[in-house]
Amino acid sequence: MEIDKTKNIFSREEMFELNKERLESRGVTIDDIAQIAYKQQSKFTKDIDYEIVLESTRKILSYADAFHIIQLGIEIDELAEKEMLSYPIQAVIKTDLGLFGLDELFGLELAGNYGIIGKTNFGDIDVNKPAKVNELNEEGKKPNKCHTFLDDIVGAIAACASTRVAQIYKEMETHHKGPKQF
Ligand code: MG
Numbered sequence: 803m804e805i806d807k808t809k810n811i812f813s814r815e816e817m818f819e820l821n822k823e824r825l826e827s828r829g830v831t832i833d834d835i836a837q838i839a840y841k842q843q844s845k846f847t848k849d850i851d852y853e854i855v856l857e858s859t860r861k862i863l864s865y866a867d868a869f870h871i872i873q874l875g876i877e878i879d880e881l882a883e884k885e886m887l888s889y890p891i892q893a894v895i896k897t898d899l900g901l902f903g904l905d906e907l908f909g910l911e912l913a914g915n916y917g918i919i920g921k922t923n924f925g926d927i928d929v930n931k932p933a934k935v936n937e938l939n940e941e942g943k944k945p946n947k948c949h950t951f952l953d954d955i956v957g958a959i960a961a962c963a964s965t966r967v968a969q970i971y972k973e974m975e976t977h978h979k980g981p982k983q984f
Pocket of ligand 1: 950
């Protein structure tokens with residue numbers, strides 16, 4: 803998507819495209835994120851339609867709050883990979899220091915768009931590191947790689963999607979009808 807690089811506000815469609823491209827450039831697809839959300843929510847909700855999980859993941863990627871966190875978090879990882887930050891924060895971020903915690907703060911803030919359940923779901927993914935989150939975490943340990951913020955961002959988007967799916971199914975159950983969009 804061609805975007806005018808002098809502007810600083812974007813349509814939801816543009817934010818979605820920019821987020822999708824940026825995540826893909828870091829090896830993360832929408833399907834990777836939706837798989838985590840699907841696996842998590844399947845523990846609580848029966849017979850989930852995977853299309854609703856994919857649609858939820860796409861929707862979250864179009865929100866401004868998510869956009870700024872995704873773009874800034876990935877930017878910091880990339881700068882750390884290129885050794886472009888200053889000491890001491892370069893060393894702290896590049897080594898993914900466990901006591902740093904601001905990467906989890908980005909994740910929690912993003913997940914908080916879906917309330918307490920969103921944050922709880924993020925905590926579960928952060929601790930158990932399913933699928934792509936674990937892959938990113940391991941790959942980030944390589945000398946020329948930094949996924950300090952990316953693993954939390956991916957976990958948080960999945961937590962939001964998982965929570966949105968729960969909301970849709972709850973609403974369906976209440977009204978005994980097809981999925982309602984939020
Ligand atoms: Mg992290």
